[in-house]
Amino acid sequence: YNQGIGFCGIHPLVGIWVAMRNIAYLLFVVIFVIIGVAIMLRVHIDPRTVMTIENQIPKIIAGIILVTFSFAIAGLLIDIMYVAVYLVGGILSSLPYFPSDIGYGEIATAPTPPDVINRLWGGFGDVTSQGAHSFTSLVQRSFQNGAYTPNPQFLDIFGNVVNFLIGAIVGTFAYIFIFLALIFATLRLWLMMVLDYINILLDVVFAPFWFFIGLLPGSSVGVGAWFKDMLANLAVYPTALAMLVLGKIFGEIAGAGAEGTNVLFTPPLAGAAGNAGNEAFAGIIMLGFIFMTPHVLQITRSAIKAPNINYGPVFQPVAAGAGAFGAGVSSLVTARTSALPKVQGAPGGMTAVFRKWFKAG
Numbered sequence: 001y002n003q004g005i006g007f008c009g010i011h012p013l014v015g016i017w018v019a020m021r022n023i024a025y026l027l028f029v030v031i032f033v034i035i036g037v038a039i040m041l042r043v044h045i046d047p048r049t050v051m052t053i054e055n056q057i058p059k060i061i062a063g064i065i066l067v068t069f070s071f072a073i074a075g076l077l078i079d080i081m082y083v084a085v086y087l088v089g090g091i092l093s094s095l096p097y098f099p100s101d102i103g104y105g106e107i108a109t110a111p112t113p114p115d116v117i118n119r120l121w122g123g124f125g126d127v128t129s130q131g132a133h134s135f136t137s138l139v140q141r142s143f144q145n146g147a148y149t150p151n152p153q154f155l156d157i158f159g160n161v162v163n164f165l166i167g168a169i170v171g172t173f174a175y176i177f178i179f180l181a182l183i184f185a186t187l188r189l190w191l192m193m194v195l196d197y198i199n200i201l202l203d204v205v206f207a208p209f210w211f212f213i214g215l216l217p218g219s220s221v222g223v224g225a226w227f228k229d230m231l232a233n234l235a236v237y238p239t240a241l242a243m244l245v246l247g248k249i250f251g252e253i254a255g256a257g258a259e260g261t262n263v264l265f266t267p268p269l270a271g272a273a274g275n276a277g278n279e280a281f282a283g284i285i286m287l288g289f290i291f292m293t294p295h296v297l298q299i300t301r302s303a304i305k306a307p308n309i310n311y312g313p314v315f316q317p318v319a320a321g322a323g324a325f326g327a328g329v330s331s332l333v334t335a336r337t338s339a340l341p342k343v344q345g346a347p348g349g350m351t352a353v354f355r356k357w358f359k360a361g
Contacts, residue, residue, distance in 0.1 A: 006078025010071070016205050017071050024067050024208035031060070031215050063215045066223060070207035074230065078200075081234040088238050092245045097252040108241060113186040113193070116241070120248045121286070124182055130251075130283030131182075132174040178287065185291050189240065192297055196233040203230050225307055232306030236297045243296055247289025255282035 066073070085108055093104040102120065110116045114124070121127045203210075207226060214222020 004075055004079045005082055006080075007072060007075030009078060010075055010201075010204050013201065013204055014071065017207070020205055021067060021070075021208045024212045027212055028060075028064065031212070035060070059215055062223075063211050066211045067208045070211060071204065074204040074207060077227075077230050077234060081237060084235075084238040085241060088242050089245065092242060092249065095249055097249050098245070099248070099252070102248075104245075107245065113189045113240070113244075116244050117182075117186065117290070120244060124179065127283075127286065127290075128175055128179045128182060131178040131287045132171055132283075134281055134283035135174040135178070136171040182287070182290065185294065188294050189297075192236065192294055193240070196236050199233045200230065203233065221307075228304055228306045232301040232304040235300050235304065239297055239300050240293055243289055243293040247286050250289065251282045251286035254285050 089104045089108055092098065106119050107116055110119060117124065117127060203226060210221060210226040211223055214225075
């Protein structure tokens with residue numbers, strides 16, 4: 001890595017980039033002819049500016065230089081991304097509430113978002129348990145301090161029974177719901193990371209064409225658009241890591257209030273009340289940061305004003321595969337249950353389905 005992590009990391013693409021660069025050089029000849037004819041015909045670049053050799057030669061020279069060094073420029077931008085990752089991580093990991101037993105280097109080198117969650121919170125099970133506990137505590141609080149009754153003892157007994165039932169039922173459903181939502185959020189985040197990585201590779205390879213098209217009169221694609229697209233794709237990685245680390249820090253801050261007098265501020269109707277409330281609400285804060293991360297990445301891209309690329313067609317095969325799987329399972333169950341005996345007293349439900357499958361086998 002004497003030449004930089006970014007430059008060495010994209011070195012396997014140099015062969016493809018050289019081919020694209022040579023094609024761009026060949027197309028520059030066509031550009032020279034077009035600009036020469038436009039200068040002779042005094043074509044207007046805009047209503048007030050006529051195309052002349054004085055205002056076109058600097059653009060051509062700058063375009064040739066940028067095409068020649070576009071590969072090195074891409075490597076430099078990737079190096080800046082790694083600097084941002086470790087700079088932001090170094091600042092956040094040095095905060096008082098970041099656990100000392102977690103090394104930021106392990107988080108920054110995690111291959112997937114689930115690996116980051118495992119290293120920050122110990123796994124999906126721990127995150128889901130904290131979130132389900134927080135949600136259950138919030139629901140149970142709705143059944144406390146009820147209406148007046150002349151028999152307080154009965155109210156206490158009834159309230160304990162209701163709280164137990166609510167904790168068992170709501171806790172189970174909350175665990176399942178949060179676990180599935182967590183899988184969906186991390187899968188979405190991982191797909192965004194992969195798509196941005198693919199966009200970076202395409203930007204590196206096709207950079208000569210971006211710079212070449214920018215020389216065409218009236219073109220909206222060029223050097224500025226390429227830089228914005230590269231920066232937007234690279235910025236998602238330090239942003240995602242910062243959001244997940246902040247989720248860990250804010251969760252620790254909220255949970256630490258139950259052990260001392262330093263209680264985190266919570267506004268009315270937010271769900272937390274007092275020390276115990278903050279401890280229970282820590283799981284909700286943690287999940288909020290995880291679920292917000294994909295949306296924050298979209299906000300980051302919008303802030304940089306990168307060219308808008310529609311990812312909808314990319315996710316269509318995933319949705320089609322899930323729909324086909326669900327339709328296949330539904331058709332299989334329907335086909336099996338339609339042939340079940342309708343005799344009174346015959347076994348039904350899933351028992352009959354299993355019996356039918358075994359007989360068919």
